[in-house]
Amino acid sequence: MAYSLPLSKPSIGASGLTGYWRLRRPSVSYDKCIKCYLCWLYCPDSTVDINERGDVVIDYKYCKGCGICSNVCPVKAIVMVDE
Ligand code: SF4
Numbered sequence: 001m002a003y004s005l006p007l008s009k010p011s012i013g014a015s016g017l018t019g020y021w022r023l024r025r026p027s028v029s030y031d032k033c034i035k036c037y038l039c040w041l042y043c044p045d046s047t048v049d050i051n052e053r054g055d056v057v058i059d060y061k062y063c064k065g066c067g068i069c070s071n072v073c074p075v076k077a078i079v080m081v082d083e
């Protein structure tokens with residue numbers, strides 16, 4: 001008998017489009033980024049993507065502005081700015 005664990009897997013925009021209610025957005029300084037990808041790993045809405053150059057790219061259509069990516073960045077390459 002097949003058995004599967006009840007795991008929750010994040011998917012891009014799982015909680016829907018953000019719309020206009022976000023108050024702050026993350027801004028990435030690429031000259032500081034060391035490409036550790038912790039922001040990609042910790043974003044709860046999977047809205048941090050990695051492009052072909054290995055740069056992190058935030059999809060603002062879905063980003064909720066929670067600031068977790070900014071908090072986990074070890075080199076402060078992501079700052080939260082007002083909308
Ligand atoms: S602010 Fe939150 S939702 Fe937006 S990219 Fe950062 S961790 Fe993801």
Ligand code: SF4
Pocket residue numbers: 028032033034035036037038039040056069072073074075076077078
């Ligand atoms: S957490 Fe910071 S240093 Fe790491 S990939 Fe994201 S922006 Fe770059």
